[in-house]
Amino acid sequence: MATDVAPAQRALGVHRVLEPPGVLPQAARRLDPDPAIGPDEVRLAVQRLNLDAASFRQLRESCGGNGAAVRAAVLGIVAARGKMQNPVTGSGGMLIGTVDAVGPESPLGLRVGQRVATLVSLTLTPLALTDGLAGWDGRTEQVPAEGTAILFARSIAAVLPDDLPDPVSLAVLDVCGAPAATARVVRRTAARSVAVLGAAGKSGCLSLAAARAAGATDLTGLVRDEPEAAALTAAGLADRVVVADATDPLAVAAAVGAPAEVTVVCVDAPGAEHGAVLATAAGGTVVFFSMATSFPAAALGAEGMAADVTMLIGNGYTPGHAALALDLYRSTPGVRALIDPRVAA
Amino acid sequence: MATDVAPAQRALGVHRVLEPPGVLPQAARRLDPDPAIGPDEVRLAVQRLNLDAASFRQLRESCGGNGAAVRAAVLGIVAARGKMQNPVTGSGGMLIGTVDAVGPESPLGLRVGQRVATLVSLTLTPLALTDGLAGWDGRTEQVPAEGTAILFARSIAAVLPDDLPDPVSLAVLDVCGAPAATARVVRRTAARSVAVLGAAGKSGCLSLAAARAAGATDLTGLVRDEPEAAALTAAGLADRVVVADATDPLAVAAAVGAPAEVTVVCVDAPGAEHGAVLATAAGGTVVFFSMATSFPAAALGAEGMAADVTMLIGNGYTPGHAALALDLYRSTPGVRALIDPRVAA
Numbered sequence: 059m060a061t062d063v064a065p066a067q068r069a070l071g072v073h074r075v076l077e078p079p080g081v082l083p084q085a086a087r088r089l090d091p092d093p094a095i096g097p098d099e100v101r102l103a104v105q106r107l108n109l110d111a112a113s114f115r116q117l118r119e120s121c122g123g124n125g126a127a128v129r130a131a132v133l134g135i136v137a138a139r140g141k142m143q144n145p146v147t148g149s150g151g152m153l154i155g156t157v158d159a160v161g162p163e164s165p166l167g168l169r170v171g172q173r174v175a176t177l178v179s180l181t182l183t184p185l186a187l188t189d190g191l192a193g194w195d196g197r198t199e200q201v202p203a204e205g206t207a208i209l210f211a212r213s214i215a216a217v218l219p220d221d222l223p224d225p226v227s228l229a230v231l232d233v234c235g236a237p238a239a240t241a242r243v244v245r246r247t248a249a250r251s252v253a254v255l256g257a258a259g260k261s262g263c264l265s266l267a268a269a270r271a272a273g274a275t276d277l278t279g280l281v282r283d284e285p286e287a288a289a290l291t292a293a294g295l296a297d298r299v300v301v302a303d304a305t306d307p308l309a310v311a312a313a314v315g316a317p318a319e320v321t322v323v324c325v326d327a328p329g330a331e332h333g334a335v336l337a338t339a340a341g342g343t344v345v346f347f348s349m350a351t352s353f354p355a356a357a358l359g360a361e362g363m364a365a366d367v368t369m370l371i372g373n374g375y376t377p378g379h380a381a382l383a384l385d386l387y388r389s390t391p392g393v394r395a396l397i398d399p400r401v402a403a
Numbered sequence: 404m405a406t407d408v409a410p411a412q413r414a415l416g417v418h419r420v421l422e423p424p425g426v427l428p429q430a431a432r433r434l435d436p437d438p439a440i441g442p443d444e445v446r447l448a449v450q451r452l453n454l455d456a457a458s459f460r461q462l463r464e465s466c467g468g469n470g471a472a473v474r475a476a477v478l479g480i481v482a483a484r485g486k487m488q489n490p491v492t493g494s495g496g497m498l499i500g501t502v503d504a505v506g507p508e509s510p511l512g513l514r515v516g517q518r519v520a521t522l523v524s525l526t527l528t529p530l531a532l533t534d535g536l537a538g539w540d541g542r543t544e545q546v547p548a549e550g551t552a553i554l555f556a557r558s559i560a561a562v563l564p565d566d567l568p569d570p571v572s573l574a575v576l577d578v579c580g581a582p583a584a585t586a587r588v589v590r591r592t593a594a595r596s597v598a599v600l601g602a603a604g605k606s607g608c609l610s611l612a613a614a615r616a617a618g619a620t621d622l623t624g625l626v627r628d629e630p631e632a633a634a635l636t637a638a639g640l641a642d643r644v645v646v647a648d649a650t651d652p653l654a655v656a657a658a659v660g661a662p663a664e665v666t667v668v669c670v671d672a673p674g675a676e677h678g679a680v681l682a683t684a685a686g687g688t689v690v691f692f693s694m695a696t697s698f699p700a701a702a703l704g705a706e707g708m709a710a711d712v713t714m715l716i717g718n719g720y721t722p723g724h725a726a727l728a729l730d731l732y733r734s735t736p737g738v739r740a741l742i743d744p745r746v747a748a
Binding site: 066067070072080081082083084085148177178179181182212213214235306307308311332346349351352353354356357358359360361362363364365366367368369370371372373374375376377 | 411412415417425426427428429430493522523524526527557558559580651652653656677691694696697698699701702703704705706707708709710711712713714715716717718719720721722
């Protein structure tokens with residue numbers, strides 16, 4: 059492990075990068091997953107990996123649905139790269155584990171024995187597996203696992219709450235950036251009207267609840283079909299539920315009607331940029347949370363429509379995001395009504 | 404031309420879309436460039452196309468540098484699509500021309516005889532060429548041309564100023580979204596420290612000048628090499644000029660030093676996202692103007708570094724952007740010193 063790395067770079071994990079030298083851990087081909095920690099690091103005893111959906115789908119398809127082959131592929135990636143980053147999709151996931159050792163200079167505030175979920179991607183988390191994934195059949199995104207993972211000084215982990223089942227906490231923490239950023243934008247802009255595209259999903263329903271809690275009074279939830287509309291209506295999170303294909307800009311504009319001051323894009327499909335711009339009032343803000351968002355489509359689309367809107371790249375990190383999302387889940391029956399069936403499935 | 408289109412959709416040019424029906428003009432395979440205008444449209448007599456740099460490079464390379472072949476390719480695209488949108492790069496450019504006819508319901512405020520530049524992309528501008536591009540040798544991005552172009556109710560065009568040469572106006576208007584958005588962010592956040600990555604280019608130097616005019620007092624300009632550093636230093640637009648590879652995050656962070664409240668990315672190369680995030684203070688704002696920006700790289704990078712930064716997709720349109728950029732050019736000797744040699748080249 060490199061020892062001549064400046065503290066600010068160590069905090070980002072640069073000392074764990076083996077190849078190519080000098081890049082950040084996420085861009086690295088290979089990390090050093092040595093369980094021996096530095097003074098500002100934390101070691102976790104891994105219990106479960108939660109593979110990114112896009113990554114798991116790619117692995118399953120490339121292995122023809124053969125679970126043993128998927129397991130071998132994951133083991134191979136982690137052995138080769140020192141992290142679980144699918145080389146095809148580039149994506150990772152998150153993990154849960156128990157705090158195993160805390161360096162004396164770690165600023166994360168964790169204690170040995172705490173159960174935590176990592177809120178930074180597996181794509182930058184040094185990981186060593188020791189059980190050959192013997193407890194996993196290769197057929198689920200959730201992967202029981204034993205081994206060690208390393209947190210840097212600038213990593214983030216959330217202590218798992220005692221009052222919620224792990225799968226629920228994982229599901230909520232997976233998208234906790236969206237409600238936190240939505241709440242911040244609504245507060246900063248004093249917006250009253252908010253439209254959420256993809257409103258019946260995990261990040262969508264949490265964003266509706268966050269917007270309401272932050273003071274918005276006119277909430278529109280856009281969903282893709284009637285079953286989702288019925289579920290969202292029953293959940294009572296939106297003042298108005300509308301149905302449209304989020305990738306059809308004119309249909310979105312027609313469904314939303316009077317443009318919203320803030321539009322939140324939680325649709326996990328490409329092509330929602332122009333509809334979101336059209337759904338937003340002049341001077342308003344669009345927050346894009348979908349990883350399928352195209353930067354040029356958003357930038358050129360807004361310009362081409364002479365749309366004076368502020369467009370935000372949804373940052374997965376906002377201080378306090380984990381606690382806010384878990385609290386919204388606890389306090390909002392409508393959020394639970396939408397998320398619980400997804401967890402059970 | 405479709406006649407049963409609602410006014411809000413007409414304003415976006417939906418009635419000019421031939422294939423596939425129902426999409427916005429930018430997404431269309433083919434537009435109707437009929438010179439007969441509707442009541443809310445404006446017709447321009449085209450004088451010159453300014454092809455997008457990426458598009459021109461692709462055409463030149465695919466034609467092996469043969470100018471006649473490039474000319475034929477452009478003519479073929481415009482004939483087939485009713486607009487100049489390179490099917491490989493997806494990009495277009497802009498044009499200048501003279502206002503030829505104004506529909507009675509056009510809200511653009513243009514008068515017949517005015518010389519204008521279009522500030523919406525050629526990718527959504529109905530275009531018909533009538534001169535076979537006889538005056539162009541296929542070897543320059545600027546294309547002398549005759550024909551007609553159509554502006555919709557929500558298009559944007561800037562009247563060309565009498566006091567500046569056309570090539571200068573085009574060069575400035577091509578990037579006028581960047582200084583306007585920079586000024587707005589600096590004012591809204593009351594930022595004092597601003598870092599511009601790619602500070603010696605057109606959008607970079609205008610953004611520095613805009614930040615200064617908006618009240619920033621601590622300006623850092625990051626450039627790629629010593630010749631650019633010398634030019635930017637001589638221009639006097641930044642309080643500090645630093646040299647680093649903008650695609651090397653750690654080098655950028657080291658060069659910028661104390662993080663800025665606002666970072667503006669004008670680097671026209673992929674991979675500048677993480678350096679920009681590291682160059683920005685907690686609670687600060689990054690404005691991405693490069694079309695090479697990767698949405699996932701920005702979103703996952705900020706999350707992975709636990710960086711509490713607001714990230715904006717640079718919108719090419721802000722009200723008043725054309726006038727602001729031209730005024731900055733006129734009033735700032737340092738801006739002229741950096742832009743004039745590029746125009747001459």
